[in-house]
Each structure stands twice: as C-alpha cells, then as structure tokens.
Amino acid sequence: MDWEALYQQKDTGWDRGAVSPALKHWFEDGNITPNQRILIPGCGRGYEVVALAKRGFDVTALDLAPSAIAAVRQALHDANVSATLVCSDLFDYQPKHSFDIVYEQTCLCALPVEQREHYEQCLYTWLKPNGTLLFSMMQTGAAGGPPFHCDWLDMHELFAEKRWQWQQEPPFIISRPNGLRFELGFTLRCQKGGL
Ligand SMILES: C[S@@+](CC[C@H](N)C(=O)[O-])C[C@H]1O[C@@H](n2cnc3c(N)ncnc32)[C@H](O)[C@@H]1O
CATH class of the missing domain: 3.40.50.150 (Vaccinia Virus protein VP39)
Structure with a gap:
C-alpha cells in the first residue's frame, strides 16, 4: 500500500478530521494520567x-x-x-x-495480516513494564483490506495473556462518521519484568 500516494491524492477515508472520541474516554477512565x-x-x-x-x-x-x-x-x-x-x-x-503508553489507533488494521506478529513484538518492546496499550480495534466485518478486520479472537491470540493483561470490562464502541465501520476500545497492560 502506497500510503504517501493516498495522502497526496487526498484519498484518506479513514481520517475523522477530528480527535477520536476514544481519547476522551481514556482520559475519563483514568488510563491517561499526567507526565x-x-x-x-x-x-x-x-x-x-x-x-x-x-x-x-x-x-x-x-x-x-x-x-x-x-x-x-x-x-x-x-x-x-x-x-x-x-x-x-x-x-x-x-x-x-520506552513509553508509558502506546496509542494504537487503526495502525494495526492498516498493516498486512502477515506483519501483525512483528507489530505485536514492536509494541511489546516499545512499552515499559506494565505500560499501557490503548487499542482502537477496527471492526469492518468484511474480508480483505486495508483496513483489515481485527477479529477479537485473533487479537486475543496475537496479544497473548502471558505478555498482555487484557482489561476485565467489556470494550467500548468508538463510532465513525460514516457509521458502517467502528472500533472497539480495549486497554492492555504489557506484562514484562522491570529492570
Ligand atoms: C488507517 S491510517 C490511520 C491514521 C490515524 N491513526 C487515524 O486514526 O487517522 C494508517 C496510518 O498508518 C500509516 N502506516 C501504515 N503502515 C505503516 C508503517 N509500516 N510504518 C509507519 N506508518 C505506517 C499510514 O501512513 C497511515 O497514516
């Protein structure tokens, strides 16, 4: 996928043109805190x-x-x-x-499916121990992509529990202006030893 060409052609249908409502949600539930x-x-x-x-x-x-x-x-x-x-x-x-938070907003769904495992390794490496992955998981319900549908079971396998602690609560729905697609908002904690 030539992403630069899409930007130059203004073919950026994924772009909300505004801050995602997920950001407000994560501030309000205390997942984003100062410093x-x-x-x-x-x-x-x-x-x-x-x-x-x-x-x-x-x-x-x-x-x-x-x-x-x-x-x-x-x-x-x-x-x-x-x-x-x-x-x-x-x-x-x-x-x-390393980072306290990685804010993952529809980047994973933009990647070819065969790159997902490598991307999970990057996310794991970039985060501090117990760091937080704020994850907007794209739901298209369709085959093919991008955006590639992020099936919940596939994500659970990819972000395995021995490396990631998933939130206990159900995800929240992050709406999109066209109403056809949406994202699921999940919080995962990076499980790795500190120094
Ligand atoms: C679906 S868009 C999402 C953009 C933004 N997060 C949003 O929600 O509007 C995916 C973005 O990931 C970028 N991207 C795709 N593959 C990438 C890669 N391998 N490395 C860095 N950025 C990449 C694209 O250029 C594009 O801006």
Missing part, C-alpha cells in the same frame, strides 16, 4: 498528537508517509505546541527510551 510518555504509531494527520501535546504530554508521533508527518507538524505549529515527529517505517523504529 506519561506517549507513542502514536501510524499517527496519520495526528489530531490526537496535537490534543495530547496541548495537555502537556511528551508525545512521539510516527508515520511512514511524509505528507502525514507534514500535516502533524503544521497542526502543532498552528497550536503552538510541540511533539517528537518521526517519519519512518514503524518496523525500523528503535526509540532511545
């Missing part, structure tokens, strides 16, 4: 990057499409706030430090 270091892989135009930067968070936003990163850079400038921007394939990204 956390947050990574947003596949950030797109980065509405959540700007919203978090405005609240003073240390945010790193990553996307492989230069046009997406340019849009985030402009939005940060317009809002007079800052974040760390990385224009890279996420599979090449090796941060110097």
Whole structure:
C-alpha cells in the first residue's frame, strides 16, 4: 500500500478530521494520567498528537508517509505546541527510551495480516513494564483490506495473556462518521519484568 500516494491524492477515508472520541474516554477512565510518555504509531494527520501535546504530554508521533508527518507538524505549529515527529517505517523504529503508553489507533488494521506478529513484538518492546496499550480495534466485518478486520479472537491470540493483561470490562464502541465501520476500545497492560 502506497500510503504517501493516498495522502497526496487526498484519498484518506479513514481520517475523522477530528480527535477520536476514544481519547476522551481514556482520559475519563483514568488510563491517561499526567507526565506519561506517549507513542502514536501510524499517527496519520495526528489530531490526537496535537490534543495530547496541548495537555502537556511528551508525545512521539510516527508515520511512514511524509505528507502525514507534514500535516502533524503544521497542526502543532498552528497550536503552538510541540511533539517528537518521526517519519519512518514503524518496523525500523528503535526509540532511545520506552513509553508509558502506546496509542494504537487503526495502525494495526492498516498493516498486512502477515506483519501483525512483528507489530505485536514492536509494541511489546516499545512499552515499559506494565505500560499501557490503548487499542482502537477496527471492526469492518468484511474480508480483505486495508483496513483489515481485527477479529477479537485473533487479537486475543496475537496479544497473548502471558505478555498482555487484557482489561476485565467489556470494550467500548468508538463510532465513525460514516457509521458502517467502528472500533472497539480495549486497554492492555504489557506484562514484562522491570529492570
Ligand atoms: C488507517 S491510517 C490511520 C491514521 C490515524 N491513526 C487515524 O486514526 O487517522 C494508517 C496510518 O498508518 C500509516 N502506516 C501504515 N503502515 C505503516 C508503517 N509500516 N510504518 C509507519 N506508518 C505506517 C499510514 O501512513 C497511515 O497514516
């Protein structure tokens, strides 16, 4: 998939044009608290990057499409706030430090299914012990993609319980403007030993 071409052609149907309602939910339920270091892989135009930067968070936003990163850079400038921007394939990204939170908003569903295991390893590596994965899990109910449907059982197998602690509560529904697709909001904790 040539994501940069999609941005240049303005063929970005996934883009809400606004902050996802999931962000408000995760603030309200206490999953996002002050002074956390947050990574947003596949950030797109980065509405959540700007919203978090405005609240003073240390945010790193990553996307492989230069046009997406340019849009985030402009939005940060317009809002007079800052974040760390990385224009890279996420599979090449090796941060110097780990994160308290990874905000995963429809990046996994953009990847070819055969790359999912590698992506899970990246997420696990990027997070601190007991770090939080805020996961907006795309539901299309259709074959093919992107976006590729994130079947709950497939996700449970991918994010296995020996590495990830899943929330006990049911997920919440994250609506989309066109109403056909939606996401399920899950919180997972990264189970690995500290230093
Ligand atoms: C479906 S869009 C979601 C964008 C944004 N998170 C949102 O919710 O609007 C997927 C994004 O992931 C980016 N992406 C896809 N594959 C990537 C990769 N291997 N490394 C980094 N970014 C990638 C695309 O450029 C695109 O911006």
